[in-house]
Amino acid sequence: MYIPSTLTLLTAAALQLATPVSANYETGKAVQINFYSNSGCSAYTGETAAWWTRSPHAGEYVNGGSAGDCFSLGMPGASGSLNVANVWRGNGAKTGGSCDLYDGYNCGGVKGGIGFDKNSGSGGCVASRSSSGLLWKSARCGAA
Structure with a gap:
């Protein structure tokens, strides 16, 4: 019995470590991107955000809305992965959304993307x- 109990505890601890860090809402925040030092979005190192109330501004992808501002990620050089940790509407309610990523400055170079699903409450790890x-x-x- 001792070995299975220890194994269960170790498995539970490992699953906790694999859970991406959640985002904290601040008034005016629209999108939060988290950075991680490993490839599985579990070793949090920092974050950046786009805003409704200040620069860089987020876009609104509904009803013919506008694109957001292009902004520098400022990702730590030792980063291994990132995710969209959360997306909020102007009133603070959670919603879905996405970010286009670029490997050049000023939104140039190779383009990639990452999203956040409001139904599952999670963003993919890339x-x-x-x-x-x-x-x-x-x-x-x-x-969105």
Whole structure:
């Protein structure tokens, strides 16, 4: 009995470590992107955000809305992965959304993407580097 109990505890601890860090809402925040030092979005190292109330502004991808501002991610060089941790409407309600990622500055270079699903409450985990092997350097995000 002792071995299965220990195994159960170790498995539970490992699953906790694999859970991406959640995002905390701040007034005016639209999208939060988290950075991780490993490839599985579990070793949190930092974050950045797009906003409704200040720069960089998020876009709104509904009813013919506008694209968000292009902004520098400022991702740590040792990053291994990133995810969209959460997306909020202007009133603070959670919603879905996405970010276009670019491996060049000013939203140039190779383009990739990442999203956040409001129904599941999670964003996919993607590698911190583009198919060209460069760190993602800039992004454009919006809420759906």
